[in-house]
Amino acid sequence: LGLSSHSSQKLSIKIEIDQKPPSGFKTVFSMVNKEYLIGIQHYDLPSMFSGKLHAILCRSYAKGRDYYDWLWFVGKKIEPNLVLLEQAILQTEGKKLILDKANLAKLLCEKVQSVDFKKIKRDILPFLMDSSELRFFEESVFLKLSKVG
Numbered sequence: 001l002g003l004s005s006h007s008s009q010k011l012s013i014k015i016e017i018d019q020k021p022p023s024g025f026k027t028v029f030s031m032v033n034k035e036y037l038i039g040i041q042h043y044d045l046p047s048m049f050s051g052k053l054h055a056i057l058c059r060s061y062a063k064g065r066d067y068y069d070w071l072w073f074v075g076k077k078i079e080p081n082l083v084l085l086e087q088a089i090l091q092t093e094g095k096k097l098i099l100d101k102a103n104l105a106k107l108l109c110e111k112v113q114s115v116d117f118k119k120i121k122r123d124i125l126p127f128l129m130d131s132s133e134l135r136f137f138e139e140s141v142f143l144k145l146s147k148v149g
Contacts, residue, residue: 022087025050046081049073053080054088057107062115064124064137071136074145080104108146112139 004011025047032038043051052069059066073080082099089095097103121137128134 022084022091024081024083024087026081045073045076045078047084049078050081050085050088053085057111058089058092062120064120065127067120067137067142068124068127070142070145105147109143112142112146115139
């Protein structure tokens with residue numbers, strides 16, 4: 001379908017349907033026009049970022065892909081949807097938080113300090129096209145990112 005610039009690349013699409021999504025999300029409608037038209041209603045980027053931060057903060061184990069995606073959102077200068085993140089944490093953890101940039105930064109710093117970045121690197125390495133990108137998967141990098149949200 002020409003979705004990738006790499007002609008031999010296989011594309012896997014995972015669709016997740018949350019039947020009880022937390023409140024606070026925002027959606028957008030996107031049209032994909034390749035071989036045929038597809039219309040997709042999906043979370044906006046700030047809501048997607050909040051979903052990723054929720055996984056980072058609340059998942060019982062660390063996934064390299066979550067940290068890779070965190071880098072992607074920050075690189076695109078996406079601000080998280082804090083209302084959605086608050087509601088997601090309330091739904092899964094039963095904790096009522098009022099998040100702003102400062103207390104989100106504190107939560108993220110605490111989480112980053114508890115993560116084994118050697119495991120993160122092993123987890124993400126098979127997915128990197130350029131292994132030199134491993135240099136970004138260090139505690140110090142994510143502590144800096146935590147301070148900006």
